[in-house]
Amino acid sequence: MVIALDVMGGDVPVHSPVEAAVKAATDFNQEILLVGDRDQVVSELAQHSYPQKLIEVFHSSETVGMDESPALSLRQKKDSSIRVAVNLLQEGKVDAVVSAGNTGASMATAKFVLKLISDIERPAIATLMPSTNRNNPFVLLDIGANIDCKPSYLFQFGLMGDAYARTVLNLENPRVALLNNGEEEGKGNQIVQDAFKLLERSTLNFVGNIEGKAMFQDQVDIVVCDGFVGNIALKVAEGTFDFVRSVLKQEVQASWMARLGYLAMRGPFKSLKDRADYSEVGGAPLLGINGVVIICHGNSKPHTIRNAIRHARQCAELNLNDVISREVSENLNLIQEGSENLSE
């Protein structure tokens, strides 16, 4: 199994991804194909000692900048590192792609080159969120790939999230919920209400609506929402963490006892940080396309990209996309019904 790593994207191109690849090769005995400018990659690799037969380089001459238009780059940069990596996946020369580059460009390229899984209308980006149960994070999707969604998309996100939870999280009968402004049936905007009607008739273990507060309390395994709401939910959670950290730092200055207490609590604070931040998982899977593509933040540290390589291998090894296809075919009547209702 070979993972292609786009090394030209991200805030610290070449340097961070190469360090991540060296770690992943060493720690996981993983074959990696580094895609990017050969000269830069080779000279960066020379700084490291690593299992040489596990890491190879594949040259690409172009780079998509972090702020470039995904549509333009897709049309104009046919030899960009992300395009070349995805082409290799499409040709079956690698088994998965990891990128910390321009998220929009990675998504557009993957969708264009690899196409969607049959009967899936839109891809979604999923992420793990922490719950109060250390061993039970939950999957939140979509977190930004689709801003304006139809009910049938939300239904398909439920299927894809379920497949992900069954394979990568190894859950037997994951609980699927719809993010909503109340728990009662009939809550939510029209799109969410219509999605509810599809979800409740599906093969999924659909547990109904969940509120933004309760979802952290280990009541659900998959939380479905559109990318607009998902992005805001994710960012509000991050903002609240930052707020807590910032306020405690300010308040601790008020007394020497509090400062000592802060030191004594370094362990719990470290654990909190680790549990809150899923960099251990490494990246977010782009679900719904024919192929495994893991997307990392542009500012990901090498450790996170290393883990994303392992994450990509898992998705490929566990045949995540076969499970998605199976769930789609088991619910095909609902998918078709949902899409037809919408085109009326």
Place this chain on the structure above:
Amino acid sequence: MVIALDVMGGDVPVHSPVEAAVKAATDFNQEILLVGDRDQVVSELAQHSYPQKLIEVFHSSETVGMDESPALSLRQKKDSSIRVAVNLLQEGKVDAVVSAGNTGASMATAKFVLKLISDIERPAIATLMPSTNRNNPFVLLDIGANIDCKPSYLFQFGLMGDAYARTVLNLENPRVALLNNGEEEGKGNQIVQDAFKLLERSTLNFVGNIEGKAMFQDQVDIVVCDGFVGNIALKVAEGTFDFVRSVLKQEVQASWMARLGYLAMRGPFKSLKDRADYSEVGGAPLLGINGVVIICHGNSKPHTIRNAIRHARQCAELNLNDVISREVSENLNLIQEGSENLSE
């Protein structure tokens, strides 16, 4: 100035509101009219010593339960405590209403009896959210009154939030932002994009889009969103706090040093809790109706309801609704343009 307090609603009816009224009368020298079952209220009042000339009772024979349908209760319970309180406001016999009862029923009753401020299409519920600057919370609206919104509603929420910030928060030129999944213009769903175009041409100090993370960082004073997104943002923030508290409690058990640290940090944790939770403000104003109505959670403690009474007085004294009307008339062309575009 007299504040009517609906004592029949809430999780601890009569008891909590009466205690709150006694505190408010004592602490703020505030005249209060308790609306509810006279016998129950009088016997509850007898448990307290309080400035007798400040508190009076107005009998109502019915109660709207916390789970009752707002529409049904509006039609069938014409002598409910909330209906009677709002009627008194409409007749000019009191200056504001505070309720910790069924939020939907309070909203429906207020809208039906008092009507909307001229050219306002929908009322909104606003709440204060904390920022990293202790002295600068921000106003988030709508947090649940309107699930499916049109761009013109969001625009009007901006005007109402601005009027609230200018009066109650005493800000001179508050920064108004639109909650979005990115900062760049053109981000967001179609409704948010259209609302952007109205906001940027208004008299407001519109600073553009804000993400769910950055809004906590003292960059804005008013954050506008629909009630679906606002509810989820608010609940995610609450859920994240609970998560932090729960994890720290779990982790602290791991070592005696951490437990001591936790004790030594009681002060900062207390400050964090106070800053995070705006019960000091007391309740959430229902903006956009002809009259001051403050809504509290059903589970509000007497201290919060006491503060809501003060909050109601402030809104009435500062003529919040006159300021809303003025802002509406200054932006009337945009309001009309927004509403017309939508009916196409």
